[in-house]
Amino acid sequence: MATEIPDIVIGRLPLYLRALTHLAEKGQTTTSSHELGQRLGISSAQIRKDLSHFGEFGKQGTGYHINFLIDQLRHILHLNLVWSIAIVGAGYLGHALAHYQGFEQRGFRVAWVFDNDPQRVGETVNGVEVRHINDMIACLREEHVQMALLAVPTEAAQETADMLIEAGITAILSYAPINLKVPVGVQVQYSDPVVQMQRMTYYLNATAQYPET
């Protein structure tokens, strides 16, 4: 029982949730694996298979009740509560993240912002006071914060990640373009725009860039 769910399936659930929420906001109340698949560029069979790992959420002939499925997915992903997160690094990226409007409705709350620059400490970013990184471990430990967004310079990324782990953080979304070494059990996701851009240039016509030559 309770066989391990493939991680690739888990990775698609937030996309299903996002699309369903979008449909719900448009006022739609039911949908089908076919419609959902069309929107996401995924086969309907895959969506049904993915969902079947967790239960039977649909009805033959009519499909899925959107609000019900949203609720189920939220529970599966542990989004039935609000996760407090910390943003580490209050540079341009840290600011952009702190001002991101999509967190609140989707299960997250920016509870802490840290930086090592005394100039920035004390400043307020979208209502959150920037604290010095020296206080970070104590703050996060006390509040049992589990997730952090890492937006520090590359050179500082690994040591800062080490501090986060010492602080009890178990999930890191890192914007630094390096692979972090973390203990087993700590979740890490990476976001590096250049990696995504370089993946696309492979498919682009390099000569079109300079059409004159």
Added chain:
Amino acid sequence: MATEIPDIVIGRLPLYLRALTHLAEKGQTTTSSHELGQRLGISSAQIRKDLSHFGEFGKQGTGYHINFLIDQLRHILHLNLVWSIAIVGAGYLGHALAHYQGFEQRGFRVAWVFDNDPQRVGETVNGVEVRHINDMIACLREEHVQMALLAVPTEAAQETADMLIEAGITAILSYAPINLKVPVGVQVQYSDPVVQMQRMTYYLNATAQYPET
């Protein structure tokens, strides 16, 4: 000959390139598939298999000459030239992207920044003047820009993407939390922090968030 290379392989090449560049900067001159794999959390067999799609870049017994392999990967990914990119949306995220220091050395140059807010138009972001979005199609067409970073509000994302495509853009890195509809042949990559965060909460202990209850 020249069988189609799996996209999943293409997606790993930028990671290899990044790790190799890191090693080169540390002064290392050769590496092995084993060492590279360790750093990336990928099996050595996979790295050798991936590279073998493009040629024979290593030597038995000694491994790979780092600078040579970097050069090969750059060519494969069409990074032997600098790609001009446009940033659309000059809010917090657009600013963060415009100030990102990692583009120049990794094959990209922020050539244009656009926004629809007259207040922002004319302002300079990291040395680039913000232009009005009404001028966007003409500017990008004339300069044959192929790639854009989409950092506009969600509601405006699809229509802005439509404009980009009209302008001849063939690669979009979108930060909007929706699936874009684009013609075949247009590359799209997505970056949505919340999707990545929600993928991690699945593995987190939801009760630890409120340890008192």
Added chain:
DNA sequence: TAGATTGTTAATCGATTAACAATC
């Protein structure tokens, strides 16, 4: 030479898809 490591083949593993009985 002995040790190391490649490129490649074949085997394994896992994910996706097609198909369909069940049923709303």
Added chain:
DNA sequence: TAGATTGTTAATCGATTAACAATC
């Protein structure tokens, strides 16, 4: 009822890994 769509099984497809001859 007839049409639509689910959940699931089996078949297919593709990706990863193990193993090893070749060779530096």
